[in-house]
Structure formats: C-alpha cells, structure tokens
Amino acid sequence: xxxxxxxxxxxxxxxxxxxxxxxxxxxxxxxxxxxxxxxxxxxxxxxxxxxxxxxxxxxxxxxxxxxxxxxxxxxxxxxxxxxxxxxxxxxxxxxxxxxxxxxxxxxxxxxxxxxxxxxxxxxxxxxxxxxxxxxxxxxxxxxxxxxxxxxxxxxxxxxxxxxxxxxxxxxxxxxxxxxxxxxxxxxxxxxxxxxxxxxxxxxxxxxxxxxxxxxxxxxxxxxxxxxxxxxxxxxxxxxxxxxxxxxxxxxxxxxxxxxxxx
Numbered sequence: 001x002x003x004x005x006x007x008x009x010x011x012x013x014x015x016x017x018x019x020x021x022x023x024x025x026x027x028x029x030x031x032x033x034x035x036x037x038x039x040x041x042x043x044x045x046x047x048x049x050x051x052x053x054x055x056x057x058x059x060x061x062x063x064x065x066x067x068x069x070x071x072x073x074x075x076x077x078x079x080x081x082x083x084x085x086x087x088x089x090x091x092x093x094x095x096x097x098x099x100x101x102x103x104x105x106x107x108x109x110x111x112x113x114x115x116x117x118x119x120x121x122x123x124x125x126x127x128x129x130x131x132x133x134x135x136x137x138x139x140x141x142x143x144x145x146x147x148x149x150x151x152x153x154x155x156x157x158x159x160x161x162x163x164x165x166x167x168x169x170x171x172x173x174x175x176x177x178x179x180x181x182x183x184x185x186x187x188x189x190x191x192x193x194x195x196x197x198x199x200x201x202x203x204x205x206x207x208x209x210x211x212x213x214x215x216x217x218x219x220x221x222x223x224x225x226x227x228x229x230x231x232x233x234x235x236x237x238x239x240x241x242x243x244x245x246x247x248x249x250x251x252x253x254x255x256x257x258x259x260x261x262x
Contacts, residue, residue, distance in 0.1 A: 116132060192209055
C-alpha cells in the first residue's frame with residue numbers, strides 16, 4: 001500500500017537489546033531527550049523503537065504491544081490537533097518484521113478495541129494522525145475503558161497542555177498476574193493501562209492507572225511505584241524527589257478545552 005510506504009519512509013527506527021540504553025533516535029518525545037529506561041531486562045527482550053512525527057513507541061515482539069508510547073504536548077500542538085478531523089487508518093506497522101508485529105486479523109472479532117496509547121486526537125497534522133493508527137501504537141482494550149475513563153484521562157492531559165504547560169506523556173499497558181490472556185495466541189491482553197505525566201513547567205509528575213475492565217476507575221501512583229510494576233523508568237532523568245511524589249497532575253475530563261475548528 002502506498003500509505004504504508006510513505007509511513008515507512010517517514011519513520012526511523014533502531015533495535016534496542018535487552019537492558020541496554022542505546023541512543024534514542026527520537027529525543028524530542030522524551031524528557032531531557034532521554035528515552036524510558038528498561039530496569040527489568042526480561043521486559044526489554046525483542047524490542048524496537050519507532051519514531052514518528054507525533055510520538056515515539058517502544059514495541060515489544062513478545063507482547064506484540066507497545067512497552068510505552070511517548071509524546072510531548074504543548075498548547076500550540078493541542079490547538080492544531082483540535083483542528084484535525086479523525087480518519088481511521090489502522091494498519092500493521094511497516095517498520096516491524098512480520099514475525100514480530102501485530103496484524104489487523106489479530107483484533108478481528110476479538111471483542112477488544114485497538115486501543116491507542118498515544119491518542120490520535122493528540123496529533124497536530126494529518127500525517128501524524130495517520131501514523132498514530134499504526135498497530136505498534138495499539139493494545140487490546142475493552143471498549144468501555146477505551147471510550148470511558150481512558151478517554152477522560154487523555155482529555156485531561158490535553159487540557160493541562162492547553163493551559164500553557166509543557167507536558168511529557170508516556171502511556172502503556174500493564175501485564176500483571178500469573179496468567180495473561182492473548183488474542184489468537186499472539187497478542188497479549190493488558191490487565192490495565194498507565195498514563196505517566198510530567199508537567200515540565202511546574203516540575204510535577206504523577207501516574208494514572210486504570211484496569212482493563214468495564215469499571216470506570218483510576219488510581220494515582222508515583223513514578224517510583226510504576227517502575228516497580230512495569231520494570232521501566234519512564235522518566236529516567238527526573239530527580240528522585242520528583243519521582244517519589246504521588247500527584248494528580250491532571251483532572252480527567254469529558255472533553256478537551258480547546259476550540260475545535262472541525
């Protein structure tokens with residue numbers, strides 16, 4: 001497909017061995033230009049970083065989902081994103097080998113949404129929005145969660161940026177418990193999701209987690225707590241006193257505050 005060819009040219013990528021912090025190819029998406037750091041080497045096995053216009057993703061060939069998807073949001077970016085109408089173009093990522101990536105058929109008739117980690121509504125251009133529909137940016141998500149509390153967390157994060165703050169966001173899946181279910185014995189189904197937020201203007205940070213269920217609940221934890229749960233330090237350059245805080249840096253919201261021109 002021509003669209004996939006264009007995406008392949010626009011994206012740059014590199015392989016990251018387990019437990020190694022190689023130089024990132026997409027520093028603009030990360031706090032101080034430093035990518036999240038794998039603490040648990042098992043988590044970092046068979047991973048690949050992919051850089052896109054509006055976000056960066058670390059994809060796992062083990063779970064066939066992102067380990068994380070990272071963005072940098074500003075007021076101007078949110079305003080531009082508000083002007084974009086949504087066009088769904090879900091596609092397998094052309095930068096991943098066939099044996100590593102997830103496919104559209106994996107999600108078909110599964111009862112799960114292809115849940116964005118970096119949301120399409122954050123993307124400031126048509127190209128960036130199209131790139132956000134890569135399956136490398138997706139994880140199996142119950143619709144009630146995706147269209148409910150997860151969307152409200154996304155709106156709250158955009159509202160923080162729209163208020164004039166510089167905001168770094170890292171979102172990803174949680175896989176907790178002894179038995180993780182899979183779609184078609186290929187794509188692991190998250191037990192929950194996290195959205196880690198750093199307000200670089202006020203130097204406040206916090207993490208919202210929500211179970212991948214129909215319950216519309218979320219909880220706030222610290223970056224330190226998240227590291228213990230996912231094996232990844234999402235903001236490795238932040239001082240320990242910031243990462244230990246448990247702050248509700250956003251307010252979940254039903255809508256984004258910017259004025260849409262759609």
